[in-house]
Amino acid sequence: MATVVDREIVLAVEDLCVELSIGGTWVQALNDVSVTIRRGEVLGLVGESGSGKSLTALSIAGLLPDNARVIAGSIRLNGDEVLGKSEQALNRLRARSVALVFQNPTSYLNPVLTVGDQIAEIFELNPELLDDGHARAPRSRRERRREAWRKTIEALRLVRIPDPAAVVARYPFELSGGMQQRVVIAMALVREPDLIIADEITTALDVTVQAQILSLLAELRRSIGMTLLLITHDLGIVAQLADRVAVMYSGSVVESSDVSSLFKAPKHPYAKALLETVPTIHGDHTVFRPIPGAMPALTDPPPGCRFHPRCPDVLPACSTVAPEPLAVARDHIVACHLHGTPRR
Amino acid sequence: MSDEPFVVVENVAKHFPVRGFFGRRTAPVKAVDGLSFQIPRGRTFGLVGESGCGKTTIAMLLVKLLAPTAGHIRFDGTDLAGLKGPAIKEFRRRVQIVFQDPYGSLDPRQPMLKALIEPLATLNVVANRARAVDRAVESIELVGLDRELLKRLPHELSGGQRQRLVIARALAVGPRFVILDEPTASVDVSIQAQILSLLAALKAQQELTYLLISHNLVVVRYMSDVVAVMYLGRIVEMADAAELFTRPLHPYSSALISAIPIPDPDARTITALAKGDVPSPVNTPAGCRYHPRCPYAERVCTEQEPPLTELTPGHHAACHFPGIAAGVLG
Amino acid sequence: MRALRLIWHSKLATLGVVLFSGILVAAIVAPLVIPASVVRDVKFSAKLSPPGAAHWFGTDDFGRDLFSMVLLAAHLDLRVALTVVFAALVVGTVLGAIAGLVERLDEPLMRVTDIFLSIPSLVLAMAIASVLGRSLQNLSIALIFVSWPIYCRLMRGQVLSEKQKPYVRALRTLGVGHTRMILRHIIPNTLFPVVARAPADVGLVLITMAALSYIGFGPGPYVPEWGSLVAAGQSYIFQAPWLVIFPGVAIFLTSLSLNLVGDWARDVFDPRLRS
Numbered sequence: 051m052a053t054v055v056d057r058e059i060v061l062a063v064e065d066l067c068v069e070l071s072i073g074g075t076w077v078q079a080l081n082d083v084s085v086t087i088r089r090g091e092v093l094g095l096v097g098e099s100g101s102g103k104s105l106t107a108l109s110i111a112g113l114l115p116d117n118a119r120v121i122a123g124s125i126r127l128n129g130d131e132v133l134g135k136s137e138q139a140l141n142r143l144r145a146r147s148v149a150l151v152f153q154n155p156t157s158y159l160n161p162v163l164t165v166g167d168q169i170a171e172i173f174e175l176n177p178e179l180l181d182d183g184h185a186r187a188p189r190s191r192r193e194r195r196r197e198a199w200r201k202t203i204e205a206l207r208l209v210r211i212p213d214p215a216a217v218v219a220r221y222p223f224e225l226s227g228g229m230q231q232r233v234v235i236a237m238a239l240v241r242e243p244d245l246i247i248a249d250e251i252t253t254a255l256d257v258t259v260q261a262q263i264l265s266l267l268a269e270l271r272r273s274i275g276m277t278l279l280l281i282t283h284d285l286g287i288v289a290q291l292a293d294r295v296a297v298m299y300s301g302s303v304v305e306s307s308d309v310s311s312l313f314k315a316p317k318h319p320y321a322k323a324l325l326e327t328v329p330t331i332h333g334d335h336t337v338f339r340p341i342p343g344a345m346p347a348l349t350d351p352p353p354g355c356r357f358h359p360r361c362p363d364v365l366p367a368c369s370t371v372a373p374e375p376l377a378v379a380r381d382h383i384v385a386c387h388l389h390g391t392p393r394r
Numbered sequence: 395m396s397d398e399p400f401v402v403v404e405n406v407a408k409h410f411p412v413r414g415f416f417g418r419r420t421a422p423v424k425a426v427d428g429l430s431f432q433i434p435r436g437r438t439f440g441l442v443g444e445s446g447c448g449k450t451t452i453a454m455l456l457v458k459l460l461a462p463t464a465g466h467i468r469f470d471g472t473d474l475a476g477l478k479g480p481a482i483k484e485f486r487r488r489v490q491i492v493f494q495d496p497y498g499s500l501d502p503r504q505p506m507l508k509a510l511i512e513p514l515a516t517l518n519v520v521a522n523r524a525r526a527v528d529r530a531v532e533s534i535e536l537v538g539l540d541r542e543l544l545k546r547l548p549h550e551l552s553g554g555q556r557q558r559l560v561i562a563r564a565l566a567v568g569p570r571f572v573i574l575d576e577p578t579a580s581v582d583v584s585i586q587a588q589i590l591s592l593l594a595a596l597k598a599q600q601e602l603t604y605l606l607i608s609h610n611l612v613v614v615r616y617m618s619d620v621v622a623v624m625y626l627g628r629i630v631e632m633a634d635a636a637e638l639f640t641r642p643l644h645p646y647s648s649a650l651i652s653a654i655p656i657p658d659p660d661a662r663t664i665t666a667l668a669k670g671d672v673p674s675p676v677n678t679p680a681g682c683r684y685h686p687r688c689p690y691a692e693r694v695c696t697e698q699e700p701p702l703t704e705l706t707p708g709h710h711a712a713c714h715f716p717g718i719a720a721g722v723l724g
Numbered sequence: 725m726r727a728l729r730l731i732w733h734s735k736l737a738t739l740g741v742v743l744f745s746g747i748l749v750a751a752i753v754a755p756l757v758i759p760a761s762v763v764r765d766v767k768f769s770a771k772l773s774p775p776g777a778a779h780w781f782g783t784d785d786f787g788r789d790l791f792s793m794v795l796l797a798a799h800l801d802l803r804v805a806l807t808v809v810f811a812a813l814v815v816g817t818v819l820g821a822i823a824g825l826v827e828r829l830d831e832p833l834m835r836v837t838d839i840f841l842s843i844p845s846l847v848l849a850m851a852i853a854s855v856l857g858r859s860l861q862n863l864s865i866a867l868i869f870v871s872w873p874i875y876c877r878l879m880r881g882q883v884l885s886e887k888q889k890p891y892v893r894a895l896r897t898l899g900v901g902h903t904r905m906i907l908r909h910i911i912p913n914t915l916f917p918v919v920a921r922a923p924a925d926v927g928l929v930l931i932t933m934a935a936l937s938y939i940g941f942g943p944g945p946y947v948p949e950w951g952s953l954v955a956a957g958q959s960y961i962f963q964a965p966w967l968v969i970f971p972g973v974a975i976f977l978t979s980l981s982l983n984l985v986g987d988w989a990r991d992v993f994d995p996r997l998r999s
Contacts (some may be wrong), residue, residue: 098582207563212670226671256444257609258668258687261653265666285582286655290664327587327611330656338616340587344554377492457897486899498890499908513898563898 054075060244060277061087061110066123068102068109071350077348079105079118081302084375086296087245092293096282096324100345101298103281106248109150110279111142128244145176149238153250155230159222165233166218172240173198176281179242205236208388210266229258232266239270249281257373267291285328289313294381297321300345305373307382317384319361355387363388398471400603401433401571406465407627408451409533412676420719423675424521425451425698427627429465433571433620438597438604439622440618440635442611444672447624449532449607450494455577457480469571487517490564495574496556500548510534519567534559537592554585565596573605578613583647583720590616611650615639622723623647626675626683629702633709641720643711645688648719667719682714691719734991738982747978751802754795763946773963782966784956794970797948804860805929809922815868815877817918823882825906833876840873846935850978851975860943863936867929874925874943875918876978882914906999915989924986927979934975950975 052295065171070082073293081103097103104132108114111127125132126173127147133369135143144150152158160168174177180197194368199218206214209232210314222230231251237245248267252260268291270276289309296306304317316322320341344358352359358368367387375383376390384390406429409422412577426448433439443449454460459488459527467474469489483612500509510530520526521660531541539556548556557577564714566570573613577593590613597604608614614621615635622632623646631644641649646689650668675681679686685695694714702712755778767787775782781790816874840848852866886892887910895905930950935952944953945951950971 074707098584228671249701257611257653258444258649258666258670259672261649261655261666261668263663264655265664267666284655285583289657289659290662292653292659313657313659324584325657327584329587329590329616330657338587338590340582340591342588344552344585345582456895459893459896483899491894493890493894499894501891501895501913503912510913512895512900516899516901516904555946560894567898616795 051356053267053361056160057090058086059086059088060091060128061085061279062081062124062126062188063106063110064124064126066109067121068105068114068124069119070105070157071117071119072349073132075107076119079301079348080109081372082123082375083298083301083303085279085296085303085306086158087277087279089277091294092271092278092280092292093280094280094288095298096285096288096295097298098283098345100300100348102301103298104249107150107249107279107281110245111144111150111247113144113150127142135146147244149241149243149246151234151238151246151248151251153253154226155234156222158234159230161222164219164221165206166199169202169205169233169237170198171239172237172361173201179240183391186346201240205240206233208239209233209236210262210269224246226259227255228262231263235263235266239274245277245279247279247281252287253282253284264290285313285325297324297370300351301348302356303383304357304386305382305384307379311382313378315377317382317389318386319363319388320357323362338366355385381387398468399432400435400437400457400470402466402468403429403431403456403470404466405430406452406467407453408448408460408588409430409463409497409701421676423628424678425675426455426462427678429627429629431622431632432724433603433605435603436601437619438606440608440614440615440621441605441607441624442614442621443624444609446626448627448675449624450575451627452624453465453491453573453605453607456573457489458485459682467558473646483517487519487567487572488569490567490569491572491575492560492577493566493663494579496553496560496580497548498558498614501562502548505545505547506534506551506559509559510544513563513567517567527608529566532704534561536596537562549689553581554588557581557585557589561589561592561596565600568673569602571603573607575607576609577606578608578610578704584611593617611639611654623650626678628671628683629710630711630713631709631711632702633711637709641709641717643705643709643712643716645690645715645719646684646686682712690715734988736984737988737991740988743981744985746940747798747801747974747981750795751798754763754792754799755833758796760791760796762789762796763948765789765969769830771961774964775966779847781970782964784953784964784967785960790953790967790970793953794947794950794974797950797971798974798978801930801933801950801975802858802865802926803932804864804915805926808864808871808929809926810859811868812871813924815924817915819829819881820876820881820918821871821883821911821914822908823880824887825910830880834880837876838871840869841877847872849932849936850939853936858941858944860947862896863933863941863943866936866941867933871925871929875921878918878921879914882918883910886910886914902994920986920990922986923989924983927982927986930975930979952998 063083063085066083067078070079070303083102083106083365085093095103095106109120112135120133132143136311144388177194180194181375199248203214206217211217211229212270226231252263254264264287271291281289292309294307295304295309295312297320298304300322305312305316305321312321313325323341326339327341341360346356354370354374355368358364361368365387373385373387375385378384378389406426408426409424411422412420426518429452431439441449446632449625461475469485507530510533511526514526514529527645534541535542536687539555539558539562543551543555551559557580574593578589581589594617596602606614606617606637620632621635621638622629623644625646631638631642631647638647639651646668652665652667667689669689670687681698682700685691690697699711702716703712704710705716766786770783770787773779773783779789779791781794784790812905819833823830849866849870852869853862856862856865886940892905895909934951937949938955942949942952953971954968961968
């Protein structure tokens with residue numbers, strides 16, 4: 051398998067710190083979060099609710115809500131710093147460089163426009179998408195419209211929507227959840243973005259439909275080589291689709307590595323424990339082990355390592371010093387005192 | 395005391411009338427259509443299916459929140475339809491349900507203690523308030539919650555705590571049969587594991603019988619003795635849990651099983667065995683209800699509905715070509 | 725108390741509460757300190773004097789002290805407005821609850837409500853007042869008829885949506901019967917958002933009352949009421965603008981503070997904000 055490591059870096063998030071305003075006070079929600087994604091790579095960002103994974107995605111897209119603020123760090127997309135951009139620049143960014151696909155497709159589709167109109171609108175707003183090395187780029191309005199329409203149907207076919215010519219005239223409410231999600235994915239793909247962020251895109255779908263969407267993503271990954279930030283709580287999805295994984299806990303990345311290393315030899319106790327909570331079928335019986343306790347509230351985090359009250363391998367240093375992320379192997383980073391000397 | 399199984403569902407149907415424009419009666423929604431199964435005392439029966447299959451409807455029928463359009467439901471020998479007055483209260487003491495969405499199942503104004511005490515009063519479980527408080531504390535501790543939390547309101551609790559609370563509330567009245575409707579759907583993966591362990595421990599401790607409803611096959615497999623797969627109001631396959639997962643006979647069961655993403659990067663096998671979308675019960679297809687989604691459908695599937703037949707002892711399936719999907723699963 | 729903390733949180737709410745308390749105190753104190761005879765104290769020598777040391781708000785065309793009149797009017801206006809809203813609230817929420825709970829009565833009650841709502845409030849009040857006769861009591865009755873429908877609608881909507889909530893279903897399986905469900909669960913959860921509307925409504929009733937007085941359906945020149953004061957003063961608007969300004973500002977401030985209090989009340993009664 052060709053090493054992804056040597057390809058160019060599309061997204062570089064470095065030491066991102068974000069605060070949230072909860073009940074009037076600002077609390078640390080993201081602590082020195084660092085992730086990198088290279089071209090053509092799928093990075094799985096795994097964590098439970100409250101771990102900060104969605105907040106990270108929103109930060110990258112410049113969509114942080116009013117009660118959140120970035121206090122440190124940098125987010126570079128194709129070398130271009132995202133933080134500090136004006137709203138206008140961010141809009142341009144979201145139009146072409148970063149495409150987002152979220153959990154509930156119904157909320158992201160305009161209910162009064164047909165599916166075809168919504169996708170064609172993207173071409174209308176970004177006419178450069180229509181010139182793709184044609185001998186003669188479409189000039190007149192009618193030619194552009196025709197080309198946009200053609201590409202729209204092509205996009206629907208790419209996401210395996212049956213009978214695209216008919217679906218193009220449908221309104222979102224006439225489509226099922228799975229179909230709607232495919233449309234949103236199509237809308238993301240036609241932009242030819244540098245990065246696609248998919249946040250829990252199958253959580254709201256039935257399991258057989260989820261399988262269809264996951265299989266579609268696997269296929270797209272093979273055929274067009276998407277650069278994808280896949281956010282999910284489901285370790286199974288990560289195992290099936292991701293090249294690399296970053297595990298988040300209470301606002302920090304606790305471990306990041308290639309997917310095989312994480313599943314075969316996880317280093318961070320939380321990553322280990324998380325893998326063990328997934329009930330897996332081994333022959334005749336099912337095994338799993340729960341993690342005692344619960345993720346701490348952002349307003350009252352434990353001192354030192356945030357996981358230490360629940361950690362089975364806790365050391366004395368864990369309750370005083372927060373561990374720094376250290377590389378334990380090539381491209382394998384862990385933030386844990388068990389795998390690195392704590393600094394005083 | 396009859397020697398009939400504890401819970402008997404016999405040919406139950408539940409149709410909801412749909413009114414079209416100007417009050418015209420159109421075809422009814424057949425949420426449940428000819429459902430039959432039995433649950434012996436002390437066992438866990440798992441019911442699996444996706445949205446629209448009727449699993450929530452059957453749960454509501456079993457706790458007498460709805461009345462069946464046809465068929466019978468018997469609990470410990472007594473038909474639910476015949477229950478009147480104080481007998482209903484007795485029934486409610488013995489059959490409880492833990493609904494999906496614990497947050498929605500709680501009155502947002504009621505502190506936990508009140509929420510626990512109320513059913514003890516309305517179902518005459520205890521003689522006086524003091525006993526009720528004792529029992530409430532007992533139930534809280536049984537599910538692993540601190541009694542300190544008793545004065546909190548629902549929104550002041552975490553998802554995991556709320557889930558435990560509604561379990562405690564159901565158990566406080568002392569039921570023998572508990573229906574669990576998606577007990578882990580609204581909690582995180584790590585909490586899910588805690589809740590499942592808790593439920594398993596409680597079952598053993600309190601000698602309960604469970605009906606577990608879930609779309610999560612791994613959860614169902616872990617907890618259940620017998621599993622039934624539902625599709626559009628009917629059971630399409632029913633067998634012992636281990637048997638169903640290793641030798642599924644109905645293509646839909648295979649589709650459900652293979653749809654679960656396996657947390658093993660070396661086993662990249664996402665197979666989508668079911669085509670198209672999950673149907674709604676408004677327009678059930680002719681012939682086999684699953685045929686529009688089935689990759690193996692033949693002509694007979696579009697014309698005749700296959701009956702649920704016992705193909706090997708204890709293993710029932712409703713398919714014209716049972717076992718046809720067997721080769722796909724590893 | 726948490727409620728107080730919530731007020732502090734919002735400066736506008738604080739302003740509203742402080743302002744309204746001031747007006748309320750003035751209204752309560754007024755009839756105790758100011759003799760009722762002020763209204764009949766015609767002193768033509770002092771007529772239409774501008775605001776000054778002797779008469780803080782000036783005098784009207786009968787030489788009566790405007791300050792005293794405005795304060796007495798505060799007492800009257802608030803008393804009437806509060807009574808009207810309270811009565812409308814009771815009638816409206818009871819009927820609304822019935823409409824929401826008893827399916828058979830829903831349609832008829834809603835049609836009746838619709839009839840009331842379809843007539844502009846001022847016109848309806850005028851019609852009722854003219855039929856009943858010109859008095860303070862009849863004015864109040866007219867205003868109650870105008871105000872109850874909105875509470876009825878609101879309550880019915882709340883009750884209907886509350887009935888569908890999952891906890892209602894869950895509580896039924898726990899043996900909670902119909903009566904208990906309504907009294908202990910549905911009503912408490914629906915009542916407060918509806919009641920929280922009341923303070924703002926008092927402001928509205930006040931304005932309606934003033935408007936009615938202004939166009940002549942009020943209680944008459946010997947009963948101090950803000951609206952009639954404005955009406956009486958409008959003929960002198962260029963010579964003695966204070967006659968219109970002071971009562972007008974009184975109406976405005978009272979209504980404003982009540983609206984702010986209403987916003988605060990809505991927040992206070994939401995259990996989710998209690999922590």
